[in-house]
Amino acid sequence: MHLSNIELYYTSPELIKDDVLILSGDEFHHSVNVMRNSVDDLLYVTNGAGSIFKVQILKVRKNELTARIINLLQFENKLNNIWFCIPILKNPDRLKFAFEKCVELGITNFILFSSNHSISKKAKPEKFQNTLLSAMKQSLRAFLPKILSSGFNDIIELDGSKILFDQNANKKFEGKLDFRKPTYFLFGPEGGFDQTELESVSQENRFSLTENRLRSETAIIKCASLLKI
Amino acid sequence: MHLSNIELYYTSPELIKDDVLILSGDEFHHSVNVMRNSVDDLLYVTNGAGSIFKVQILKVRKNELTARIINLLQFENKLNNIWFCIPILKNPDRLKFAFEKCVELGITNFILFSSNHSISKKAKPEKFQNTLLSAMKQSLRAFLPKILSSGFNDIIELDGSKILFDQNANKKFEGKLDFRKPTYFLFGPEGGFDQTELESVSQENRFSLTENRLRSETAIIKCASLLKI
Numbered sequence: 001m002h003l004s005n006i007e008l009y010y011t012s013p014e015l016i017k018d019d020v021l022i023l024s025g026d027e028f029h030h031s032v033n034v035m036r037n038s039v040d041d042l043l044y045v046t047n048g049a050g051s052i053f054k055v056q057i058l059k060v061r062k063n064e065l066t067a068r069i070i071n072l073l074q075f076e077n078k079l080n081n082i083w084f085c086i087p088i089l090k091n092p093d094r095l096k097f098a099f100e101k102c103v104e105l106g107i108t109n110f111i112l113f114s115s116n117h118s119i120s121k122k123a124k125p126e127k128f129q130n131t132l133l134s135a136m137k138q139s140l141r142a143f144l145p146k147i148l149s150s151g152f153n154d155i156i157e158l159d160g161s162k163i164l165f166d167q168n169a170n171k172k173f174e175g176k177l178d179f180r181k182p183t184y185f186l187f188g189p190e191g192g193f194d195q196t197e198l199e200s201v202s203q204e205n206r207f208s209l210t211e212n213r214l215r216s217e218t219a220i221i222k223c224a225s226l227l228k229i
Numbered sequence: 230m231h232l233s234n235i236e237l238y239y240t241s242p243e244l245i246k247d248d249v250l251i252l253s254g255d256e257f258h259h260s261v262n263v264m265r266n267s268v269d270d271l272l273y274v275t276n277g278a279g280s281i282f283k284v285q286i287l288k289v290r291k292n293e294l295t296a297r298i299i300n301l302l303q304f305e306n307k308l309n310n311i312w313f314c315i316p317i318l319k320n321p322d323r324l325k326f327a328f329e330k331c332v333e334l335g336i337t338n339f340i341l342f343s344s345n346h347s348i349s350k351k352a353k354p355e356k357f358q359n360t361l362l363s364a365m366k367q368s369l370r371a372f373l374p375k376i377l378s379s380g381f382n383d384i385i386e387l388d389g390s391k392i393l394f395d396q397n398a399n400k401k402f403e404g405k406l407d408f409r410k411p412t413y414f415l416f417g418p419e420g421g422f423d424q425t426e427l428e429s430v431s432q433e434n435r436f437s438l439t440e441n442r443l444r445s446e447t448a449i450i451k452c453a454s455l456l457k458i
Contacts, residue, residue, distance in 0.1 A: 139441045225454035
C-alpha cells in the first residue's frame, strides 16, 4: 500500500487482538464524528510500535469502533537509540514547535530537562504528549514518541554517548554517527549551557551547528534535519 | 571581534557616512529606551548589506542617536543566488516560523507565492518584514533578507535553475548544489503541488526530503538546514 494522502489513526497495542482492533477515545471521535466513517469504510491505524494496519470497520458503537485488519505495513525505528535532550524553553510555543518538527523528522525519544540557564525549572512532559501523537500521525510514522523528564546531571550519568551542542565548539556536526549505541543529544536553552554543564561533556563530543547564533529550537530542528539514517 | 552574546542593531546604508552612523526608529527606541544605552556606550550595528560595525555613541537626541564607527566586520553572502519560494500557508504562524528559521539558517532571498492548492491566494510579503529583520539580528547575520511576491508561473519563467520538492520524487535532496548560479527552490503548500505545477519542472530537478510526509514548513526548514555552503 502507498501512504501519502491518508489519515492515520492510533490505537494502543492492547486494543489489537488477532485480526481485530478497537479504536476509542479521541481517535474514535475523529474517525466517526469528524470524518464521518461508518461500517465497511477503510482506515489506517498505527499501534505506535512499528506497524500500520489497513483495516475495515466492522461495527460502530457509542464510544468505540471495531475493525478487521486486512493489511499490515511493518517499519523499523532507525533512530531507536537516539535521545534528544531538550531544555525547558521560556516560550512554550517554541518548545512545542521543536517537538513537533523533531517527530516529523523521525526522532522518537525525548528527555525534557532543566538547564542552569533555563528560566522555568518545572518540566511538564505530559503537556507535549498530544503534540507528539499528532506529529506522528501527520508524518505517517509508526512509532509513538516517548518523552521523559530528567535533570542535566542525571542525563550525563546515563550509559551511552553524550553529544553536546555549543555555538563556540570547534567541530561542526555533520549528522554522521553510530546509530547502534545509545546516544544522548544535549541542546542548550536560551543563553546556552553554563561552564559546568559544558565541561561535563568532553571537548571531542561538543559540536557546533553553524557559525551563527541559533535559537534553541532552531539548533534542535537543524540537528534533526541533518541525521543521516 | 567575537560575536556571541551581543545585541545587534540595524540601520540602513543611507544613514551611514564616513565613520559616523545614525540609529533611528524602533532600533533607536530599543537601544535607548529598552536597553538604556547612552553616550560612550558601545553598540553593534549592521547595514544589512554585509557589514557589522562596532560603534560608540556620540550623541543621543529625541528620536535618533549618532555613533562613531570604531571597528568593522565584513561578510560574504554565500547564499546570494539562492531563492526560497515559499507558498502561502493556511496557518500564518507556521509561515512566520518558516521565514524565521530560514533566516537563522542563512537564507536571504524569498519569494512568497500562491500555489494552486494554497487556500489563501493573497500574498502579503510586507507582513513578514519584521520577522525577517528580527531573525537577522537574532542570528547575528549581516544581510537584510529580501522578500518578493510572485505567481508560480512567473517564477518558472525566471532565468536560473528551479528545484522543486515533492514527497513522491525519486531523488533525495542532499544539499549539494552550484551556488554560483541563480537557483529557485520551490516548496509546495498543504496538499502539495498539483500535477500542472509538478510538471513545469523537469523530473531531474524534482527532489524529496524524506520518505515521510512533512508539513510544508518542516520541508522548508529541513531544506535550509541541509544546504552545504
